Amino acid sequence: NAGVTQTPKFRVLKTGQSMTLLCAQDMNHEYMYWYRQDPGMGLRLIHYSVGEGTTAKGEVPDGYNVSRLKKQNFLLGLESAAPSQTSVYFCASSPSGLGGSTDTQYFGPGTRLTVL
Amino acid sequence: ELKVEQNPLFLSMQEGKNYTIYCNYSTTSDRLYWYRQDPGKSLESLFVLLSNGAVKQEGRLMASLDTKARLSTLHITAAVHDLSATYFCAVEFNQGGKLIFGQGTELSVKP
Numbered sequence: 001n002a003g004v005t006q007t008p009k010f011r012v013l014k015t016g017q018s019m020t021l022l023c024a025q026d027m028n029h030e031y032m033y034w035y036r037q038d039p040g041m042g043l044r045l046i047h048y049s050v051g052e053g054t055t056a057k058g059e060v061p062d063g064y065n066v067s068r069l070k071k072q073n074f075l076l077g078l079e080s081a082a083p084s085q086t087s088v089y090f091c092a093s094s095p096s097g098l099g100g101s102t103d104t105q106y107f108g109p110g111t112r113l114t115v116l
Numbered sequence: 117e118l119k120v121e122q123n124p125l126f127l128s129m130q131e132g133k134n135y136t137i138y139c140n141y142s143t144t145s146d147r148l149y150w151y152r153q154d155p156g157k158s159l160e161s162l163f164v165l166l167s168n169g170a171v172k173q174e175g176r177l178m179a180s181l182d183t184k185a186r187l188s189t190l191h192i193t194a195a196v197h198d199l200s201a202t203y204f205c206a207v208e209f210n211q212g213g214k215l216i217f218g219q220g221t222e223l224s225v226k227p
Binding site for chain 2: 031033035040041042043044045048050058059090092094096103104105106107108109110
């Protein structure tokens, strides 16, 4: 099992450009999440999905859109990138809503995005 | 609004010493998670604490949860260099699997 994978690993954008980050998981998990990590602020939830075809907003959704057309994939889009979106982006997945006694979130390797 | 605060944010320890990282959260939650992150790497799950009084141990790390005090601790016993990393606690928010993370504690263990 590859677990959770993210594409690309690094990207540099100019202000106003758009891009899509791809997250894929092979664990048949229902829930998927996108976070951003900034120094001194921990991880903040951007959007999440509780199943194929569903999406919902997290703590910091502005400037991002997501789609979950297939259960194993969760896409994060930036329509018009801004320097404030420079960050490390992590995708995660979990079997369900963390209802099980050992359920936790499994994280991908991250994407380092710089917006100039 | 749920807030999760860790203390300290930076910790420099000598090998062999003991220390505790604290995680306070502001509203009721029965589930708390600890993760480890090595520099430039992803997050790795350490502990899942599901109820008041829960205690879990793995090697030199022991985590506990007091839901009444809204406090979790991560205790490090006889630290070794391999424990150098950033440690995050996270609390489940409104059920449904959403986590709110603390700021992280950057631990450096020196010989």
